[in-house]
Amino acid sequence: MFLSSLRLYQFKNYESFGAEFCPDVNIIVGKNGAGKTNILDAIYYLALTKSYFHSTDLPSIQHEKNLFTIKGIFSSPLTPKGGTDTIEDTKGLNFNIFLGIEKNQKKILRFDEVPYTKINEHIGKIPVVMIAPADDTWLHAGSEARRKFFDGILAQIDNLYLGYLLRYNHFLTQRNSLLKQCEGRTNRIDLTLLEQYDEELLYLCDKIFEKRTAFLEIFIPIFLEYYDFIAGNSTENTESPALSYVSQVAQEDFKQQFKNSLTVDIFKQRTSFGIHKDDFEGLLNGYSVRKFGSQGQQKSFLLALKIAQFFVIQQQKGFSPILLLDDIFDKLDDFRMQKLLEILQNPIIGQTFITDARPERSQHLFKNFIKKYQFLEL
């Protein structure tokens, strides 16, 4: 599946915009501020109905306007690659996705003109992987960024997981609101209601923990393979990278600890135990890559995470996600850039979008590229 055509209206810097794309590599070049990244974000929007860069939709609406729309026409190749529950298997060769977002209104999302009643049902139909400079939040921000990274992948490949996570977040907000209303006094809590929320949360903790654990078992080997490839590690020269999942749920007496923390929870007015405290730690030779890794090691680590994300989704879905590479050449040194180009030539990788502020650099890099590519100048 690939995006053949894109139409934007009042989206970020575009009053209106239209472009056609090729099924292989699309290189978007233009000056800084021309709106290269915005095109990638629009594609991301069509897949996940939200921006990769902003947590709300308002910054994506053109200044002084009230709404934006994005329409994409997707084409499926003639030979389906199999897999279930994917658009690839369904009848039409072409389908279009329309997303309209207006201030203070519900999002409108349509698949071939038919509106979705639940937007969640769309998530995962058009898998995408974005690699952008902002990814370094994985290393430098709090645990939330790392949970979001893995949740984002799991949500695209496992609809049940997304359901669990949404339920968990709902009940967590309810429990926290209940705690806040006690204003720190233990005698004011409605224990029957609290128990109800605890029961739900503990059940969902188990489910989400199981899903995250099972997911990492698939993810880690792929990640390690690409880390070694990108870092140029051989059998003699290895950095022994690792990725570990740190969760309170793994502790044997987790349920007891959760229940015991009630007094503390009432005092702090929030829930101290649960999967919302999970974290993921990257290690090199047993040391935290976030704290002790060199710049180069950190870059390889991030790139390997993203490449692994791509291949895991590809493996689970049975077809390739759309790959969006934002300003990647500015951030990588020659060695890693060559490695990335080698990966991009892998026939498994489908449609790819790359932005670059320096067209001559991309032209040079893609000189010997074996796949088809096309330049789009803004």
Added chain:
Amino acid sequence: MEFSSKLIAQAVKEIAKLPGIGQRSALRLALHLLKQPEAYTNTLSQALQDLRQKVRYCQKCHHLADENICEICTSPKRDNSMICVVESSQDVLAIENTNQYRGLYHVLGGVISPMAGIAPQDLQIDSLLARLVDNKEVKEIIFALNPTMDGDTTIFYITKKIQPFNLQTSAIARGVPVGSELEYADEITLGRSILTRLKM
């Protein structure tokens, strides 16, 4: 819109405040009223005044009523051994329209949601418990709440609260709507329908 008459403008302004009615429809209604005999507008305004002044909530089930106790609660034809718990009066009307239920009702006035500022004591839960103390005839409580996370929480909460009364509890079935197609049912609904399938 500019009117030749301030009186029409005023009527349109008031009618347009009703849900689902815009300026244009309001004007059409106002003009329609003008064409009717005066007796009709008198009856209409009397009905509206009575509606506002005389309709109240039933002290037993909190459904809409003319007297302190509603006609469903006082009817000798209703089955006093069943109480159907619903969120709002609209839900009572919806169930009544089915002609499938002959028991009593209890209108909660919402569902529990701390984040929306709705605590159990803001709902008619205590009054339900009081009803069960007073009325020993009740054998079964039927929950007909919306199938949302908060609806379910409210069901479980009330179930725990009424445990001492040793009643039979049930919730309305959830599944594929009549006349729809399996293909279009969402996974949760379809999964549940399979688990709670019916014997034929």
